[in-house]
Amino acid sequence: YEYDLLVVGSANADLVIGVERRPGAGETVLGTDLALHPGGKGANQAVAAARLGARTALLARVGDDAHGTLLLDSQRAAGVDTAGVLVGGAPTGVALITVDPSGDNSIVVSPGANGRLTPDDVRAAAPLLGSARVVSAQLEIPLETVEEVVRTLPAGSRFVLNPSPPRPLPPAVLAACDPLIVNEHEARVLLGADAGDTPGRWAEALLALGPRSVVVTLGGEGALVADSAGAVLVPAVRVDAVDTTGAGDSFTAALAWRLGAGERLADAAAYAARVGAVAVTREGAQASFPTAEEVAAL
Numbered sequence: 071y072e073y074d075l076l077v078v079g080s081a082n083a084d085l086v087i088g089v090e091r092r093p094g095a096g097e098t099v100l101g102t103d104l105a106l107h108p109g110g111k112g113a114n115q116a117v118a119a120a121r122l123g124a125r126t127a128l129l130a131r132v133g134d135d136a137h138g139t140l141l142l143d144s145q146r147a148a149g150v151d152t153a154g155v156l157v158g159g160a161p162t163g164v165a166l167i168t169v170d171p172s173g174d175n176s177i178v179v180s181p182g183a184n185g186r187l188t189p190d191d192v193r194a195a196a197p198l199l200g201s202a203r204v205v206s207a208q209l210e211i212p213l214e215t216v217e218e219v220v221r222t223l224p225a226g227s228r229f230v231l232n233p234s235p236p237r238p239l240p241p242a243v244l245a246a247c248d249p250l251i252v253n254e255h256e257a258r259v260l261l262g263a264d265a266g267d268t269p270g271r272w273a274e275a276l277l278a279l280g281p282r283s284v285v286v287t288l289g290g291e292g293a294l295v296a297d298s299a300g301a302v303l304v305p306a307v308r309v310d311a312v313d314t315t316g317a318g319d320s321f322t323a324a325l326a327w328r329l330g331a332g333e334r335l336a337d338a339a340a341y342a343a344r345v346g347a348v349a350v351t352r353e354g355a356q357a358s359f360p361t362a363e364e365v366a367a368l
């Protein structure tokens with residue numbers, strides 16, 4: 071394989087404001103100066119993997135505009151192969167983000183060019199899909215595009231999905247996931263009314279939907295990993311959170327990369343938890359992702 075990881079997904083310009091607390095409906099609050107960062111769940115995953123040392127490529131779409139340039143520059147600086155990044159069709163996606171004093175964020179995404187990454191674009195990129203050991207996706211691009219990724223994947227390559235933002239998934243997409251990576255909110259959307267109340271239940275019920283493995287991320291409680299061999303709780307690494315934006319993306323990227331390298335699910339998740347832990351101690355998404363040396367030093 072030419073690449074350890076191909077990420078198919080979104081690239082957004084993140085417009086970030088720090089707030090003491092989030093406004094309610096009809097309310098105005100003052101925040102910090104505006105920060106502009108390269109982001110998007112797909113672009114974040116690609117940068118996270120490349121910074122760890124994975125040979126990484128990105129299949130995405132950005133606008134022919136300054137935000138698109140910001141995103142391409144940040145991918146290239148991290149060492150990501152951007153030959154698969156398409157330009158034009160709509161403005162670059164934008165994420166409006168508020169970060170509160172505990173480091174938690176709220177995000178609204180305007181998909182822009184991400185919404186124009188089509189099944190045709192995936193078919194045209196079939197050689198790229200065939201040259202990666204692991205392919206990962208998220209849901210800030212059209213679901214039809216993710217379905218086409220699953221159809222186009224050659225036998226023997228591994229598919230990892232973080233269904234964020236969540237929506238119900240077709241059986242063929244669920245069956246391809248190894249693993250499906252969800253937080254509590256995403257698990258509840260996928261499982262509907264009778265989701266149950268414990269991570270163990272969610273993992274069991276999600277496995278019954280077809281994925282070969284499942285990872286339920288639990289924030290400060292760590293992550294529950296589950297496959298046909300059973301479920302294991304991987305503890306979180308305790309750190310003081312500054313900005314959690316993108317930490318989940320770095321977790322997913324690190325997990326996908328280590329799985330491709332042949333690690334067991336629980337070991338890959340333990341490594342990924344360390345990567346995510348470093349990311350939450352620094353501001354921004356991509357700017358906060360660690361090198362392998364920084365993970366080792368944690």
Ligand code: RIB
Nearest residue numbers: 082109110111165316355
């Ligand atoms: O997961 C964090 C990311 O979500 C941000 O970078 C933002 O662009 C949204 O896609």
Ligand code: NA
Nearest residue numbers: 313349354358
């Ligand atoms: Na961060």
